[in-house]
Amino acid sequence: MTRLLDVENLTLDFDTDEGRITAVDGVSFSLEAGEIMGLVGESGSGKSVTAKALMKLNASNAIYGQNTKISLNLADGPVDIMSLSTAKELKIVRGGAISMIFQEPMASFAPAITIGAQMVEQLLIHTSMSALKAQEVSIEMLDRVGISDASTRFKQYAFELSGGMRQRAMIAMALSTNPKLLIADEPTTALDVTIQAQVIDLMKDLVKDFGMGIVFITHDLGVIAQTADSVAVMYLGRVVEKGPVRQVIGNPSHPYTQGLIKALPRLDDLDSPLTPIPGDIPSPLERPNGCVFNTRCSQFLGSQCSAEIPEFTPISHDHMVACHIYQQDQKGT
């Protein structure tokens, strides 16, 4: 599998009325083609901002860090996303090589234009197809994502479809340009759980057929466990743990990941109490010094945690955790 996406040291600050807010701080990860990577975090974790940064979609008051490097490896060479600035350059990336699907499908379809028209428009912008061919391809895609009676649906408006179907239509639209990377920002959060299961299955299927990489953003660890191959857990703008999904969920090493899993109500263990993570997520204006989780950590070690930012230590081959507990073990103290 070829390395599709390399994100190094992504740092993103926002200049707001209240001051300079650090939304993402030194996030690094990589994605292979055909891999589904989950980006898990709660509110304020910076996961959505990270995803939008891949297409440079953040607001104009976003300030990227000096060392931020995002490179997308396409067939005809790597593309340095940070260096793209004009709309023309970004067009290659947005909608072409990288597609995005959102949480609220009603919000991404224009309400007064038919779905078909929007899909065709997307194709006409990014490819050199004729309008007729674009229509053919679109109807095919609608069928592929499991929408019955695709040619009728093609002429319908977004409000005529149910939530699950709209989400499928959005997936169809995103995939019609054959992107190499699909960013899915909480795609199933607004769906009923039975529909969610269908959409997850669909996405796994499509990866098998199309071979694209997916960055799957969600707060739901269960969905990640069922869908993703690898996962990165984010808290207040930093990645605290990352690795293959079996290892991170089966052997959670960072206190935050452990806390998250303990706080989840599990159907297979109805007797265990629900244990919340103590405290509240600090506001982004008051990011703690040192390890961002130290204010709520049950295994707080002392001044080291509140002063130094922990580096990544490998637990196993691919499984990395950013925590001083493991750094100490490593150093043998």
Add this chain to the structure above:
Amino acid sequence: MKRDTLISATNVSVHYPISGGKLLGPKPVVRAVENVTLNITKGSFFGLVGESGSGKTTLGRAMLKAAPITSGVVNFNDGKVNYSLSNMSSKELKDYRTRAQLIFQDPYAALSPRMTVRDIIAEPLEIMQLTSSREETDKRVREIAAKCRLNLEHLRRFPHAFSGGQRQRISIARALVSEPKFVVADESVAALDVSIQADVLNLLKEIQQEMGLTFLFISHDLSVVAHICDHVAVMYFGRLVETAPTRELFNNPRHPYTKALLSAIPSLDPDAKNLAQKLEGEIPSPTNPPPGCKFQTRCPHAVDICRRDEPQLESVGNEHNVACHRWQELI
């Protein structure tokens, strides 16, 4: 009403008329809730589960007299008063409001941003004139705030100072300040982060025991309901399809929808391949549903009788009821 039932619904339907339809024909309605019968025992934590369009929110509101009851009877009896919600005088309604309250879903929309926390929590006391002086109001506000783990200094602040979890606690304090007997929690943890969700759920459980409350906990999240409720009712398309004590429902689901719902929940174990069926299809149109069982469009076990007759609730034993023609054959 048997035993210690606090509130019961018998054949309750809530229909909303919609515009359209023929001039002289019957007016089209949306049957948000259709023919639901359930009993909630005093002191229980009753879960009402369903997906979108199931009617669970509407049923909850109807039990608070915040949605019109088209037909059927809702009866409330807490030992001191006995009300039938469909015919209450306005005096009785005022009294009922002090005994039954609602906790909203969205912590950001449920609190008026222009009122201090103290005023927000005190508002029910002032509207319902439950206290006679400002000191008494303040005292009660402080008491309930302490129970909900809010500090004194929080009372002077405005909602914009608080996070989602804290706001939800303020919402809870507001609902409980009038010391109701019956509280409907409508998706009260759905908008919260997982780490906060557990905190708020524990708080609800604590308060329930402390104050002897009865909760109707409406949620789409079966895992949450499994942990916190002692009795669960599953709704689909406005109808009650199954109801049982929690353990019984999760260990022995009988309705195909319940089974599908349980198996659709993504498990934390990546290797758990769900053996039960994944549901295909969508829910039927709310204005023009097919005759018979409303689940037939997605049920893998639908047969002729399912398409003709609506199934009624039948007892499986053990306070476990299910509305399915074929529950005995399908294990």
Add this chain to the structure above:
Amino acid sequence: MSNITDTSPAADQKLKEAYFTASQGQLIWQRFKRNKSALAGAWVLIILILSGIFSPFLTPYDASIAGRDKDYLNGAPQVPSFCDDSGCSLRPFIYTYERTRSFKTNFRWVSEEKTGLEDRRYVTFFSKGMEYTFLGIKFDRHLYGVDKGQIHIFGTDSTGKDIFSRTLTAVNTSMAVGTIGVLIAFFLALLIGGVSGYYGGKIDSVLQMVTDTVRTIPNIPLFMALAAFVPDTWSSEERFFFISLVLGLIGWTTLARRIRTHLLSERNQEYVLAAQLCGASPSHVIRRHLLPSFTSYIIVDLVISFPYMILSETALSFIGLGLKDPVNSLGVMLQNVTSADVLLNYQWYFIPVIFFIVLVLAFVFVGDGLRDAADPYADTNK
């Protein structure tokens, strides 16, 4: 809040606590303060309004015929200077003018400036002048005057009335007309828009039809009809109130629509439902929830309505349908500017226009700033 440089934790905590306990009004003020142009506009507005209110003191002469300078008709502005050929002086002075007519000037009356030392007339401050009544008390001191004759820093018009005095009283009059008009419009809008928005349904439909009807009444023909209707026997004050009343009666429609829209969305808020579930009466809901929710918007709308009222009155008075002498407003002052004589020779007649442009712009900046600051809850994070 704003950029805070390193402070001690205690001071930090105090600031945070201040933010947490800040009411809506305080939050709006914080945001408004940060907007430089709005703040500048607010200062200008305050200065102009105060000038208008205190105009009898600030201006040397009465703005009506009673204060005119018979010797200086259509006179150019007299700007005091400190130094001239004869030397400098600490006190500012102006020159004496003499009207002459001779063969040299084609027998037209011409004012000549005499610049000799003895022709200086010194500006005096807090000088005694014409008597005026302010708040029921008679005063006769004015901010400035001159030791002999009269001083006209903006010049005079064809009858000799001091344009500076007239400008300040015009500001006052226009503001008064605007205020009355806005208040009338506001009460009507609150009533009609409020009932419409709160009850919705059929009441709303009927009231909206009424609103639309009033909106479509063409203003100019209406005013022409009304101008014809107003009897000449009415005093200028009666006329003044009448014009304000009419402006208000026509101007309420936009505000009413805004109030209605706002109410329609606010009454579906969950916290309103929470109050209703406790059995809150409509008046409680309106008082405690709905009114505070759109107070900030209404204030913005009121501020933005002012310039429209002022400009409407100006336009009407200019074409003769509004106020008339001796009541003084910008429109009245502009009534005589359309002759070629004025445009070519007496350009100082237009100085008041600058004042009004500044006044309207100040309102607009303040209104915009208020509108931007008005909803501190708009970007509540989720």
